[in-house]
Amino acid sequence: MAIPDTWSEVAKICIAAQSGVDVPFEAITETVDIDIGDKDFDVISTLSGGRLVKFSPQEPTTITLEAYPVAAGTEGLASATAGTGFFDLMNTLDNTQPIVVLADRTRTKYRMCIMWTDANVDAEAQVIAPTNFATRVVAADGYFTSVKPSFTDGVLKFTVTFKVPPFDSSGTAYVKVESVGGATTATLTALASYTSTVKY
Amino acid sequence: MKYKVTNPLEQTVKCGKLVFAPKETKVLEFAPEGFNIEKIEQTEQLKNLKGGNK
Numbered sequence: 447m448a449i450p451d452t453w454s455e456v457a458k459i460c461i462a463a464q465s466g467v468d469v470p471f472e473a474i475t476e477t478v479d480i481d482i483g484d485k486d487f488d489v490i491s492t493l494s495g496g497r498l499v500k501f502s503p504q505e506p507t508t509i510t511l512e513a514y515p516v517a518a519g520t521e522g523l524a525s526a527t528a529g530t531g532f533f534d535l536m537n538t539l540d541n542t543q544p545i546v547v548l549a550d551r552t553r554t555k556y557r558m559c560i561m562w563t564d565a566n567v568d569a570e571a572q573v574i575a576p577t578n579f580a581t582r583v584v585a586a587d588g589y590f591t592s593v594k595p596s597f598t599d600g601v602l603k604f605t606v607t608f609k610v611p612p613f614d615s616s617g618t619a620y621v622k623v624e625s626v627g628g629a630t631t632a633t634l635t636a637l638a639s640y641t642s643t644v645k646y
Numbered sequence: 647m648k649y650k651v652t653n654p655l656e657q658t659v660k661c662g663k664l665v666f667a668p669k670e671t672k673v674l675e676f677a678p679e680g681f682n683i684e685k686i687e688q689t690e691q692l693k694n695l696k697g698g699n700k
Binding site: 464521522538541546554642 | 669
């Protein structure tokens with residue numbers, strides 16, 4: 447298959463709860479913005495006129511979605527085949543209709559992955575080159591920090607923010623960006639089932 | 647018909663007014679979505695789930 451000029455128009459998105467399946471959300475999502483945490487630094491000016499670099503710890507990564515759900519949450523997120531809402535991701539899941547999401551102090555970890563590919567697979571799936579190409583961003587153990595509905599344009603749009611630090615307390619990465627493509631055979635492996643001990 | 651209903655997730659999940667702790671199992675008379683469901687057809691199985699005849 448020819449190398450794609452760009453990744454455009456479509457993308458795959460999935461969100462998984464710990465010990466749940468990867469649930470596709472692309473059917474209700476319009477835009478994705480991935481703000482990979484900066485690895486910034488400050489500059490110290492010395493009396494000799496020189497400059498010293500003082501590195502700043504990497505910032506959290508933030509993924510923002512603009513989406514058009516028509517429900518408060520997803521019924522049975524643990525095994526759902528499509529995501530239908532976001533309020534439950536920031537609070538406590540409700541598996542039964544009517545879905546009732548109460549504001550609470552629950553903070554729950556999720557994994558989000560976004561993949562651009564010319565293969566007909568979901569975001570968490572395997573892609574094999576040279577048959578197909580793919581680029582994937584995975585962020586595990588993140589939290590939904592913001593779910594903001596708006597009706598300004600006459601359509602109910604949700605702006606959803608998912609935030610994840612770069613590392614866990616042991617320094618193991620929470621974020622990975624990967625791709626596969628080219629002339630030789632190579633495999634972008636499917637993500638492992640997400641649990642409290644397996645990130646991806 | 648009764649069902650052994652298990653929350654598969656590592657987080658608290660509501661099912662109407664019922665609240666399931668992570669990985670918690672309850673015996674219910676209905677089978678809600680998003681849970682691991684096991685039918686309990688034998689009276690003996692139900693007794694075992696409740697800790698047997700004591």
